Amino acid sequence: MNFHAIRAIYKFEMSRTRRTLLQSIVSPVLSTSLYFVVFGSAIGSRITDIDGVTYGAFIVPGLIMLSTLTTSISNASFAIYFPKFTGTIYELLSAPVSYFEIVVSYVGAAATKSLILGLLILGTAHFFVPLKIAHPVWMLTFLVLTAVTFSLFGFMIGIWADGFEKLQMVPLLIVTPLTFLGGSFYSIHMLPPFWQKVTLFNPVVYLISAFRWSFFERADVNVGISLAMTFGFLLLCMAALRWIFKTGYRLKA
Amino acid sequence: MLSVSNLSKVYASGFQALKRVNLEIRRGEIFALLGPNGAGKTTLIGIVCGVVTATEGRVVVDGHDNVRDYRAARAKIGLVPQELTTDAFESVWNAVSFSRGLFGKPPNPAHIETILKQLSLWDKKDNKIMTLSGGMKRRLLIAKALSHEPEILFLDEPTAGVDVELRRDMWELVRSLRDKGVTIILTTHYIEEAEEMADRIGVISRGEIILVEDKREIIRKLGRKQLTLHLQGKVDRLPESLAGYRLEIAPGGAELVYTYDSQSESGGIPALLRDLHEAGIEFKDLNTDQSSLEEIFVSLVREKR
Ligand SMILES: Nc1ncnc2c1ncn2[C@@H]1O[C@H](COP(=O)(O)OP(=O)(O)OP(=O)(O)O)[C@@H](O)[C@H]1O
Ligand SMILES: [Mg+2]
Numbered sequence: 442m443n444f445h446a447i448r449a450i451y452k453f454e455m456s457r458t459r460r461t462l463l464q465s466i467v468s469p470v471l472s473t474s475l476y477f478v479v480f481g482s483a484i485g486s487r488i489t490d491i492d493g494v495t496y497g498a499f500i501v502p503g504l505i506m507l508s509t510l511t512t513s514i515s516n517a518s519f520a521i522y523f524p525k526f527t528g529t530i531y532e533l534l535s536a537p538v539s540y541f542e543i544v545v546s547y548v549g550a551a552a553t554k555s556l557i558l559g560l561l562i563l564g565t566a567h568f569f570v571p572l573k574i575a576h577p578v579w580m581l582t583f584l585v586l587t588a589v590t591f592s593l594f595g596f597m598i599g600i601w602a603d604g605f606e607k608l609q610m611v612p613l614l615i616v617t618p619l620t621f622l623g624g625s626f627y628s629i630h631m632l633p634p635f636w637q638k639v640t641l642f643n644p645v646v647y648l649i650s651a652f653r654w655s656f657f658e659r660a661d662v663n664v665g666i667s668l669a670m671t672f673g674f675l676l677l678c679m680a681a682l683r684w685i686f687k688t689g690y691r692l693k694a
Numbered sequence: 695m696l697s698v699s700n701l702s703k704v705y706a707s708g709f710q711a712l713k714r715v716n717l718e719i720r721r722g723e724i725f726a727l728l729g730p731n732g733a734g735k736t737t738l739i740g741i742v743c744g745v746v747t748a749t750e751g752r753v754v755v756d757g758h759d760n761v762r763d764y765r766a767a768r769a770k771i772g773l774v775p776q777e778l779t780t781d782a783f784e785s786v787w788n789a790v791s792f793s794r795g796l797f798g799k800p801p802n803p804a805h806i807e808t809i810l811k812q813l814s815l816w817d818k819k820d821n822k823i824m825t826l827s828g829g830m831k832r833r834l835l836i837a838k839a840l841s842h843e844p845e846i847l848f849l850d851e852p853t854a855g856v857d858v859e860l861r862r863d864m865w866e867l868v869r870s871l872r873d874k875g876v877t878i879i880l881t882t883h884y885i886e887e888a889e890e891m892a893d894r895i896g897v898i899s900r901g902e903i904i905l906v907e908d909k910r911e912i913i914r915k916l917g918r919k920q921l922t923l924h925l926q927g928k929v930d931r932l933p934e935s936l937a938g939y940r941l942e943i944a945p946g947g948a949e950l951v952y953t954y955d956s957q958s959e960s961g962g963i964p965a966l967l968r969d970l971h972e973a974g975i976e977f978k979d980l981n982t983d984q985s986s987l988e989e990i991f992v993s994l995v996r997e998k999r
Pocket of ligand 1: 707732734738776
């Protein structure tokens with residue numbers, strides 16, 4: 442195991458974040474806080490409680506998930522796409538590092554960043570809405586799982602993309618709709634029966650449901666099923682990445 | 695030290711960039727790979743370094759197969775790419791330290807300091823890469839490649855876009871590396887560079903290695919010498935007695951050009967001069983010319999087409 446390489450890449454990626462602190466951390470925290478201001482403090486009081494939780498508090502887990510998930514994808518996809526774009530990837534490809542080490546370091550850095558972001562948002566939410574977390578350990582577990590899984594997913598997008606357009610396409614056209622329709626702002630029990638069934642095909646529903654359960658002990662879907670689905674998606678991403686690296690797909694000419 | 699056998703590369707576009715290439719590089723030598731644009735030099739280097747996948751064939755680096763045993767193989771190699779591809783926002787120091795870590799070596803600030811000083815980048819160590827000039831970026835890439843103390847160094851056109859003085863410095867550096875036992879493989883379009891630096895030269899054209907030879911041997915074997923005689927008067931045709939020589943009358947008739955192989959040291963010059971004298975052709979001056987590697991190279995590549 443080339444630990445020096447893992448450390449070097451991880452450090453490099455984290456220092457890239459420090460350079461772009463405003464864009465990668467401050468701006469998502471700020472924009473998410475606006476939701477808390479609007480829905481928590483301003484109009485939240487006019488909306489009835491859901492499952493016995495005030496609306497302002499109800500949306501907090503969903504919004505944290507939403508930010509963690511989208512930044513995981515964008516962090517990881519950009520991290521590997523950019524060296525491909527500038528050509529500096531030659532160094533990575535010529536170095537004595539295994540694909541596993543490459544993934545661990547890039548995905549590890551991307552997940553770390555979005556984890557920090559998620560926790561920062563949780564902290565800010567605290568200022569606007571009263572919150573209590575029923576199962577902090579589970580809360581963290583789900584957050585880490587989500588950050589890692591979607592960083593893997595983003596990493597794949599970064600390898601697959603051969604232009605900036607493609608890099609943004611998947612997050613914009615698929616992930617954003619899935620997250621908004623994944624129950625960040627409502628309980629899926631509020632949907633008509635038919636749409637409740639359709640919505641179960643959306644993987645994000647499981648993430649948000651389980652994450653919200655760790656706060657309020659109320660879930661749309663059984664927590665065990667959620668956990669299994671999350672792990673399933675994680676394994677799927679790992680298998681796909683394995684294939685990509687085995688074939689050299691879009692990394693080597 | 696490096697052994698390439700039966701290496702072929704067909705790009706996804708269907709273009710065959712390498713055709714069953716065989717090449718042996720000896721430990722500690724400077725090997726220059728010469729060839730026109732698009733000959734396949736960068737492709738060959740890319741495959742050895744693991745940046746490009748081979749379609750067929752095998753590369754063994756100091757006993758390690760570069761696919762099955764890629765860790766050991768790659769750890770021995772430093773690569774300076776042809777293109778100036780660098781990060782923009784990193785500092786010089788961080789970029790070089792990063793490379794060292796990437797190749798699995800523990801941090802060693804003293805070593806990096808030595809390299810940066812050697813490449814006259816020490817006063818730029820805290821500068822962002824994007825503030826460097828093209829020649830400095832080239833040196834940075836060399837510093838990155840040397841950061842992990844490789845045993846084999848690939849330099850893909852190291853002196854492209856580098857001024858004369860710096861080129862001299864670079865040659866100096868390459869020689870000092872060789873003296874430390876580093877094997878060096880460089881590609882270049884400047885033939886005087888190969889002539890100046892290399893121990894052995896390989897010529898590649900259209901994906902095929904058409905010649906690998908000791909530098910001196912090439913010049914000796916393929917080099918031609920010419921003797922030009924500036925005549926006192928003019929001649930329009932050669933007398934019968936001189937028909938046995940490879941003599942040509944230069945346009946104008948005031949000069950005779952005699953071509954001979956450099957292998958036969960004297961090339962029969964005394965006999966020629968005697969015969970000339972007997973034929974009544976007198977000359978007032980003479981000079982000889984030896985074809986340079988450049989001329990040899992151009993004629994070789996042209997012959998192949
Ligand atoms: N990724 C690629 N896809 C398709 N063809 C390629 C690719 N890379 C290189 N080629 C082709 O392969 C051939 C060899 O290219 P290569 O870069 O190895 O040449 P070279 O000898 O390094 O040339 P130069 O002296 O210009 O650097 C060229 O005809 C080039 O067009
Ligand atoms: Mg080239």
